[in-house]
Amino acid sequence: MAESYMWKGRLGPIRLALSDTTFTPTTVSNLVAGALRIEEGDVAIDVGCGSGILSIIAAKLGARRVYAIDKSPDVIEVGRANAEANQVSDRISFYHGDLFEPLDPSIEADVIIGDVSGIPDTLADESGWFPTRGGGGERGSELPIRMLEEARRRLSSGGRLFLPTGSLQDENSIIDAAKRLYKRVGKLTERAIPLPTRIASSQALSDLIERGVACITTRGSRSLWEARVWEVSGVA
Numbered sequence: 139m140a141e142s143y144m145w146k147g148r149l150g151p152i153r154l155a156l157s158d159t160t161f162t163p164t165t166v167s168n169l170v171a172g173a174l175r176i177e178e179g180d181v182a183i184d185v186g187c188g189s190g191i192l193s194i195i196a197a198k199l200g201a202r203r204v205y206a207i208d209k210s211p212d213v214i215e216v217g218r219a220n221a222e223a224n225q226v227s228d229r230i231s232f233y234h235g236d237l238f239e240p241l242d243p244s245i246e247a248d249v250i251i252g253d254v255s256g257i258p259d260t261l262a263d264e265s266g267w268f269p270t271r272g273g274g275g276e277r278g279s280e281l282p283i284r285m286l287e288e289a290r291r292r293l294s295s296g297g298r299l300f301l302p303t304g305s306l307q308d309e310n311s312i313i314d315a316a317k318r319l320y321k322r323v324g325k326l327t328e329r330a331i332p333l334p335t336r337i338a339s340s341q342a343l344s345d346l347i348e349r350g351v352a353c354i355t356t357r358g359s360r361s362l363w364e365a366r367v368w369e370v371s372g373v374a
Contacts, residue, residue: 154189159210159269161188173326173367183247186254190217197226204230250299260342278307283315299370305353321372328366
């Protein structure tokens, strides 16, 4: 593990170990953490867990078991170290793999945290935000939609899925898919987030805006994108 990061969001401060392939928590991570609702004794699945911060928060809020999954090659080592440092390693199991694939088919959850990569591949590669490269597909919606489809088989009756979306991706397609696959889709929170100048002026973003995939607003000299968190429940 090459560095550390101080989480200052919900239940923070929490110091996290990171490696050069670990996704660093972002403003969206903070939004999801703030919206997360965990009942005592819940079972949770954290898809795209990165450093494990949302899994750690779920455990600290009362989840009795958390299954955390990420494509980072050393997620098990990084996640386990962070869980141990925060005294919740007895309740979190880390897995390396794609979405729900590493889990036993019998595992269901009361809560699914679906914070998977959700920006288009070209923007993900140009931004440098994702150490393992790649994003959520050509339009940034393909991976979140696949996650929503697979999550139907994992969500228990009465369970809830927490889904972040944003205006840097084909957000409408994701919400349409959520409404097709689930009975209830409700927005919990949203926030305007400034874009770094190099991203705001990038050719990749310009192309996505021209194609109607991304939507950016301006405030003075600042370019902003919108992030939202939704609660999805009731398999249709």
